[in-house]
Amino acid sequence: MSNIIASTAPKARQLTEAEIHEIEHEKTHYPYAQAVGLEALKIVQKYQGWVSDESLLAVSEYLDIPPDDLEGVATFFNMIFRRPVGKNVILLCDSVACWMLGCDDLKAHITSELGIDYGETTDDDMFTLIPVPCLGDCDKAPSMMVGRELYRSLTNEKIDQVIADYKAKA
Amino acid sequence: MSINNPLTKNIEEGRAPFTFKEYKAAGGYQSFTNAVKMSPRDVMGQVKDSGLGGRGGAGFNTGLKWSFSPDPDGLPRYLVINADEMEPGTFKDRLLMESDPHLLIEGMITASYAIQASTGYIFLRGEYTVAEENLLKAIAEAYDNGMLGKNIQGSDYSLDIYLHTSAGRYICGEETALINALEGKRANPRFKPPFPQVSGLWGRPTLVNNVETICNIPGILTHGVEWFKGLGLGDECGTRISGVSGRVKNPGCWEMPVGTTFRTLLEDYAGGMQDGYEMKAFLPGGGSTDFLTSDHLDLPMIPGDVAKAGSRLGTSLIMILDDKTCPIGTVRNLIKFFAHESCGWCTPCRDGLPWVEHILNKMEEGEGEEKDIGVLKEMCGYMGPGNTFCALAPGAAEPLQSSLKYFMDEYESHIKHGCNYK
Numbered sequence: 311m312s313n314i315i316a317s318t319a320p321k322a323r324q325l326t327e328a329e330i331h332e333i334e335h336e337k338t339h340y341p342y343a344q345a346v347g348l349e350a351l352k353i354v355q356k357y358q359g360w361v362s363d364e365s366l367l368a369v370s371e372y373l374d375i376p377p378d379d380l381e382g383v384a385t386f387f388n389m390i391f392r393r394p395v396g397k398n399v400i401l402l403c404d405s406v407a408c409w410m411l412g413c414d415d416l417k418a419h420i421t422s423e424l425g426i427d428y429g430e431t432t433d434d435d436m437f438t439l440i441p442v443p444c445l446g447d448c449d450k451a452p453s454m455m456v457g458r459e460l461y462r463s464l465t466n467e468k469i470d471q472v473i474a475d476y477k478a479k480a
Numbered sequence: 481m482s483i484n485n486p487l488t489k490n491i492e493e494g495r496a497p498f499t500f501k502e503y504k505a506a507g508g509y510q511s512f513t514n515a516v517k518m519s520p521r522d523v524m525g526q527v528k529d530s531g532l533g534g535r536g537g538a539g540f541n542t543g544l545k546w547s548f549s550p551d552p553d554g555l556p557r558y559l560v561i562n563a564d565e566m567e568p569g570t571f572k573d574r575l576l577m578e579s580d581p582h583l584l585i586e587g588m589i590t591a592s593y594a595i596q597a598s599t600g601y602i603f604l605r606g607e608y609t610v611a612e613e614n615l616l617k618a619i620a621e622a623y624d625n626g627m628l629g630k631n632i633q634g635s636d637y638s639l640d641i642y643l644h645t646s647a648g649r650y651i652c653g654e655e656t657a658l659i660n661a662l663e664g665k666r667a668n669p670r671f672k673p674p675f676p677q678v679s680g681l682w683g684r685p686t687l688v689n690n691v692e693t694i695c696n697i698p699g700i701l702t703h704g705v706e707w708f709k710g711l712g713l714g715d716e717c718g719t720r721i722s723g724v725s726g727r728v729k730n731p732g733c734w735e736m737p738v739g740t741t742f743r744t745l746l747e748d749y750a751g752g753m754q755d756g757y758e759m760k761a762f763l764p765g766g767g768s769t770d771f772l773t774s775d776h777l778d779l780p781m782i783p784g785d786v787a788k789a790g791s792r793l794g795t796s797l798i799m800i801l802d803d804k805t806c807p808i809g810t811v812r813n814l815i816k817f818f819a820h821e822s823c824g825w826c827t828p829c830r831d832g833l834p835w836v837e838h839i840l841n842k843m844e845e846g847e848g849e850e851k852d853i854g855v856l857k858e859m860c861g862y863m864g865p866g867n868t869f870c871a872l873a874p875g876a877a878e879p880l881q882s883s884l885k886y887f888m889d890e891y892e893s894h895i896k897h898g899c900n901y902k
Contacts, residue, residue: 339642339644340642340664341556341682342663342664342682344663344664344665345662345663345664346664347664348646348647348661348664349644349645351647352606352645352647375664379665382665382666383664383665383666386649386666386667386823387646387647387648387649388647388648388649389606389607389647389648390647401607404813405568405569405767405813405817406568406569406767406799406810406813406814406817407568407569407725407726407799409809409810409813410726410727410799410801410802410805410810411727442607442648443566443568443648443650443817443820443821444566444567444568444569444570444767444817445607446565446566446570446571446573446574446605446607446608447571447574448568448569448570448571448723448725448731448797448799449571449723449724449725449731449732449733450731451725451731455607458609459609460609460610
């Protein structure tokens, strides 16, 4: 065969120095590199926003974990994003205490304000909306997180304020 | 002894958690000094005699669980803290870790000495970002002050503690699934036996304990078994954190003597129901427990008593179902959670939960049929104990089966008229 078509399969990218530094730090906590798989995916996600195929392959090569095994871990956990997300991920708790106190209405409000449903990202890449299982904040329900920040005792007005604050920071 | 709230004595709302120095000045880190003068087996014996039961939900005697560890053989062994608090309606470990992280670290050091662990891991849910920051700070301070690392306080005992943050999966609360996750694998549960105490993390003896359980250890080894026993009401030992969510006047969680009744918790601590709402039923300890009704409010919050009433004490954080909230919708929400969080390893859970969710969706939309009741009853058995690999599906079946017991009229009316709570 003379006309072999070049593979379009994704290839591992180069991990950044900062990523490698943090992964190496995590490696000191465990006797086996495989244990660092999830932490490494989180580190990559922290810097890249999500875990692309190229990032997953890079971690797989770096820690010598078969890509299928690592993909199995990546897809298992709720907080590893295998698709691009917006700059700020809104995690709206939809479990029982928040549901009883009206999280469905809050969700409808966010959807109408930002024009995104669960799993969607705003056109300007500012926000992605994802439901999250019980945030363990039931006495202050309804609750949500934006990135690493927790927002509690929510009302539509509070949500408007939070969204405005993030927009102002951008 | 005047301390009657050993779990929360250092916690004050709005104030930063104690630093190492402040914690020590308040009597902290004494338990290791006391423990190291005893043999590890004797420390284990003290914990066993104290009557401390696991606070994660199962309620098994902690010292007894520890005593299943084989004698040390010089190879690594592990203490793992289950801080993956994801049981719907549960928010007590968040308080302990955010507000007094040194209590957990001290408990871990003393517990690790008892089981002769070489390394301790805290398996923390990733969403608890404040707990993560506070625990990292506390661990670093403990190292700086010679409470962690080589030859702690000049003894020949050495210990390292590391924080592992997870990425959100309820099944990680199952101890063998947690161990798989910590090894970097998918968090499917493992077959038992062997139990983790014998063969756990990387095949080594491993004890997995809940945060609150370990937070009880400093008190027991500082003030003694008799003091701990005296904290409980009647024959009960110690204190525990119980709480309330739902439409009550003052939702929250508080430390109280073991043996306190649900009524005291609901009325004295949580201030009773909000005006205009009445209690219809409650879940006594998380989403995976059977509903109880107002007839059960005078029960003490003790695993055995709650079991006799047909439920489980679970995490002892109760959720109130009020008269303006649809009970079928509540069960549907719980089942949706469990269906989403099923690891998919075994059929009753992977296939049963989405099926139940589908039926409950139909009922909420007014499309339920008479035959669905039979299917739901059948599913409770199909997902029940003995048919599944771990306790996830049997737990999920608990609110479902008890809703069929207490709210059959609601099911009937949903089938006839759809949901009239909307």
